Amino acid sequence: MQISSILDYIDNGHMALPEFQRGYVWGREQVRGLFQSLYRGHPVGSLLVWATDASTATHRGEGNLAPGVVKLLLDGQQRITSLYGVIRGQPPRFFDGNAKAFSDLRFNLATEDFEFFQSIKMRGDPLWIDVTAAMLKGHDGAGETLSFLSNRPDLSSSQSTYWSRLNKLLGIREKNFHIEEVTGADKTLDVVVDIFNRVNSGGTKLSKGDLALAKICADWPEARDTMKTSIARWRTEGYDFTLDWLLRSVNTVLTGEAKFLHLHSQGAEEIADALKRAVKHIDTTLNMIGSRLGLDHDRVLFSKFAIPVMVRYLEKRGAALDAKTRDKLLFWFVQTGMWGRFSGSVESFIDKDLGILEESGRDLDKLIGELRLAQGGLRIEPGHFHSWSVGARFYPVLYMLTRMTEARDWGTGLPLKSSLLGKMSRLEVHHIFPRARLYEADYARAEVNALANFCFLTKSTNLSISDRRPEDYFPEIEAAHPGALRSQWIPEDPQLWRIENYRDFIEARKALLAEAANGCLASLLHDDTTWLDGSRAARVTEQVLLGGIASEDEASELEALNAWVVTQEFARGEMSYDYVDPDTGEQRAIFDLVWPTGVQEELTEPVAVLLGESAELISLASAAGFRCFTSTAAFKAYVQRLSATGIGVAAK
Numbered sequence: 001m002q003i004s005s006i007l008d009y010i011d012n013g014h015m016a017l018p019e020f021q022r023g024y025v026w027g028r029e030q031v032r033g034l035f036q037s038l039y040r041g042h043p044v045g046s047l048l049v050w051a052t053d054a055s056t057a058t059h060r061g062e063g064n065l066a067p068g069v070v071k072l073l074l075d076g077q078q079r080i081t082s083l084y085g086v087i088r089g090q091p092p093r094f095f096d097g098n099a100k101a102f103s104d105l106r107f108n109l110a111t112e113d114f115e116f117f118q119s120i121k122m123r124g125d126p127l128w129i130d131v132t133a134a135m136l137k138g139h140d141g142a143g144e145t146l147s148f149l150s151n152r153p154d155l156s157s158s159q160s161t162y163w164s165r166l167n168k169l170l171g172i173r174e175k176n177f178h179i180e181e182v183t184g185a186d187k188t189l190d191v192v193v194d195i196f197n198r199v200n201s202g203g204t205k206l207s208k209g210d211l212a213l214a215k216i217c218a219d220w221p222e223a224r225d226t227m228k229t230s231i232a233r234w235r236t237e238g239y240d241f242t243l244d245w246l247l248r249s250v251n252t253v254l255t256g257e258a259k260f261l262h263l264h265s266q267g268a269e270e271i272a273d274a275l276k277r278a279v280k281h282i283d284t285t286l287n288m289i290g291s292r293l294g295l296d297h298d299r300v301l302f303s304k305f306a307i308p309v310m311v312r313y314l315e316k317r318g319a320a321l322d323a324k325t326r327d328k329l330l331f332w333f334v335q336t337g338m339w340g341r342f343s344g345s346v347e348s349f350i351d352k353d354l355g356i357l358e359e360s361g362r363d364l365d366k367l368i369g370e371l372r373l374a375q376g377g378l379r380i381e382p383g384h385f386h387s388w389s390v391g392a393r394f395y396p397v398l399y400m401l402t403r404m405t406e407a408r409d410w411g412t413g414l415p416l417k418s419s420l421l422g423k424m425s426r427l428e429v430h431h432i433f434p435r436a437r438l439y440e441a442d443y444a445r446a447e448v449n450a451l452a453n454f455c456f457l458t459k460s461t462n463l464s465i466s467d468r469r470p471e472d473y474f475p476e477i478e479a480a481h482p483g484a485l486r487s488q489w490i491p492e493d494p495q496l497w498r499i500e501n502y503r504d505f506i507e508a509r510k511a512l513l514a515e516a517a518n519g520c521l522a523s524l525l526h527d528d529t530t531w532l533d534g535s536r537a538a539r540v541t542e543q544v545l546l547g548g549i550a551s552e553d554e555a556s557e558l559e560a561l562n563a564w565v566v567t568q569e570f571a572r573g574e575m576s577y578d579y580v581d582p583d584t585g586e587q588r589a590i591f592d593l594v595w596p597t598g599v600q601e602e603l604t605e606p607v608a609v610l611l612g613e614s615a616e617l618i619s620l621a622s623a624a625g626f627r628c629f630t631s632t633a634a635f636k637a638y639v640q641r642l643s644a645t646g647i648g649v650a651a652k
Contacts, residue, residue, distance in 0.1 A: 004173040007084055010092050013066035016059035017073050017094035018050065019217040024081050024097025025600055027570070029642070031082045031102045032114045035131070038172045039112070046178040047076035060094040074182065087135045087173060105131040107169055109162045134169060209244035212260035219268035230279050238297035239286065245304065248350070249278040252312040256358060258350035281311040292330055294403020299576070300396040303337030305346050309353045316362055324526050328364045331524040332371065334400070339375045340393055343580045368531055379532045380517045382510035388450045388548060392590065395451060397517055402427070402456045404520050407488050411461030413481030430457045433502055434467035435551065441499050445612065449550040452509040455488045470497040489513050546589035546617040547610065549576060554611055558593045561609065561632045568639055570599040579624065589620055599639060609635050
C-alpha cells in the first residue's frame with residue numbers, strides 16, 4: 001500500500017493504533033534516517049496490522065473508527081507516525097510523544113541530505129527546503145518552491161537536476177509498504193499481544209500490566225489517562241510511581257490478588273470504582289508514612305511494593321485505623337523495607353502476604369510473624385548499619401530516625417521537622433568526618449561513605465561546616481546548642497572525634513543508631529515490644545555492599561545527568577537501582593543510575609552510569625546485561641552518538 005493511502009486510511013478511521021501499544025519513542029535522527037532511506041530506495045521493512053471489526057476494536061486517541069473492518073498497527077507505529085507527522089505537518093490522532101521529533105525537517109537539493117533546521121547553517125540558503133511545506137504543496141507548489149532559480153544565474157544551470165530531486169522527494173508519498181495482516185475470529189487480544197511481543201523481540205515487550213491495562217481500556221478507554229493523572233499528582237509530591245504499580249493496587253483492592261490476570265474478567269465500572277478507592281487508600285498510606293515515619297519523598301520510600309498490601313488492608317478494614325493499629329501496620333512496612341522483602345519476586349511475595357491477610361482475617365501479627373520467620377528476627381543490631389552509600393537499605397532508616405526523633409540541626413539547634421521553610425532548610429546528607437580528610441588519611445571509599453558517617457542537616461549548616469574536622473567543630477556546636485550532638489547519635493567521648501580514631505567512632509555510632517532505631521520501632525508497637533524482645537536479632541552480614549551513591553555531590557551530578565538526558569528527548573533513568581540475587585532476593589549491589597530498557601525504549605540496550613566504582617561492580621553490572629559508563633562525559637558522548645545515528649529505522 002502506498003504511504004499516501006496509509007495516511008488517508010488514518011484520516012478516515014480505517015487504520016489506527018491498538019490501545020496496548022506504547023507511545024511514540026523515536027527521536028529526530030530516527031526520523032531523518034527513515035526519510036534518507038526512503039529517498040534512496042533502501043528497504044525500511046514491512047507493516048503488520050491486526051484486521052478486526054471496528055465495533056469491538058479498542059484504539060488509542062480521539063476520533064471514531066470507520067464502520068466495518070479496521071487495521072490496527074502492530075508493527076510500524078514509529079515509522080508511520082513519523083511519516084504522518086512530516087507529510088501532514090501534524091501528529092496523527094493516536095499520537096502520544098514528542099512532536100519535535102518530526103518538526104522542521106529540511107532537504108538539501110544540492111547534496112540530497114536530510115537534516116533538521118539549524119538557523120546558522122540554513123537561514124538564507126534556498127537549497128535547504130522545508131520537507132513538510134513541500135509535501136503539503138505537492139507538485140502544484142513546485143514552481144513556488146524553486147522560484148529562486150530564476151533570480152540566481154549561478155544556480156539556473158542545475159534547475160533540471162533540482163526539479164528531478166524535488167520530484168524524487170515528493171515521490172516518497174507514493175512508496176509502497178508491504179502489509180502483513182493478522183485476521184480471523186480466533187485472534188483474541190491475548191493472541192494478538194503474543195504476536196506483537198514476538199515480532200517486537202528486539203524491543204520492549206508488553207508486560208502483564210500492559211496487557212491488563214489494554215483489556216481494561218477496551219471497556220473503559222479513559223482508564224490510562226485517568227491513572228496518569230494520579231501518577232502525575234504524586235510526582236509533584238515527590239513520589240515517582242508507574243502505571244504498573246498503581247494497577248497492582250487497583251488489583252489488590254478489587255480482587256485481593258497480585259497477579260494481573262485476575263483483572264481480565266472485571267468490568268469497566270468495577271475497575272473505575274476500584275481505582276478511586278485505590279487512589280484514596282494510597283493517599284492515606286503515603287500520609288501515614290510521611291507524617292508518622294517522616295519518609296516524605298521517593299528516595300527514602302524504600303518499600304513501595306508493600307503499599308499494595310497496605311491498600312488491601314485498608315480496603316478490607318473499612319474504617320479509620322486507631323493509633324495502635326496504624327502504627328503496627330507501619331512497623332510491618334518499615335520491616336519489609338529494611339530486609340528487602342519485595343526486592344526479589346515482587347508478585348509472589350505480594351500474593352503471599354495478601355493470602356496471609358485473607359486467611360487470618362486481617363491479623364497484622366500473622367503478617368509480622370511471616371517476616372520474622374523469613375528474616376530470623378526483627379531487632380536491629382549495630383552490624384545492620386555496616387552498609388554504606390545513600391542507596392543502602394538502611395539509609396531510609398537513618399532519615400526516619402532524624403524525622404521521628406526530631407534530631408536537631410547543628411547550625412540552628414532547631415528540630416529537623418518537615419515543616420522547615422526555604423531552600424537553605426532542605427535536608428542534605430552531611431559527612432560527619434569530611435571525605436577529603438578521610439581520604440588524606442588513606443581510608444577506603446566504603447569506610448568514608450559508611451552510613452554511620454552520615455547525618456542530615458539543613459543545606460545552610462552543611463555549607464557552613466564544610467570540610468572541618470569533628471574535633472574542631474563539635475565543641476562549637478555543643479557550646480552553642482547543648483544536646484544537639486547527642487540528638488544526632490554522636491558518641492560523647494572527644495577522643496573518638498579524631499581522624500585517627502575514625503573506625504572506633506563508626507563502631508560506637510552504629511551502636512547508638514541501633515539503639516535509637518529499636519526505640520523508634522518500639523514506639524510503633526506502643527511499647528508492647530514482644531516482636532523485638534522475644535526474637536533473635538535479624539541476620540547480620542559483614543559483607544560490604546557493592547556500589548552506591550557516595551555523596552550528595554555525586555547524587556546531584558547524577559540527577560543533573562538524568563535531567564540532561566530528558567532534554568535530549570530520551571527516557572529518564574532510575575537512581576540507586578537495587579540489584580538483587582534473583583534466587584534469594586538478597587541485595588548484592590546498588591547501581592548509581594540505570595536505564596533497564598535503554599535510554600530509548602525498544603531501540604537501545606540497557607545501560608548503567610557507575611561513578612567511581614570498583615572493577616568488581618562493573619563486572620557484575622556487565623554480567624547482568626548493562627552497558628557500563630564510568631563518567632558522565634562518556635555517557636553524554638554515548639547519548640550524543642545515538643542522536644547522530646538513525647538507530648533501528650529498518651527494524652521498526
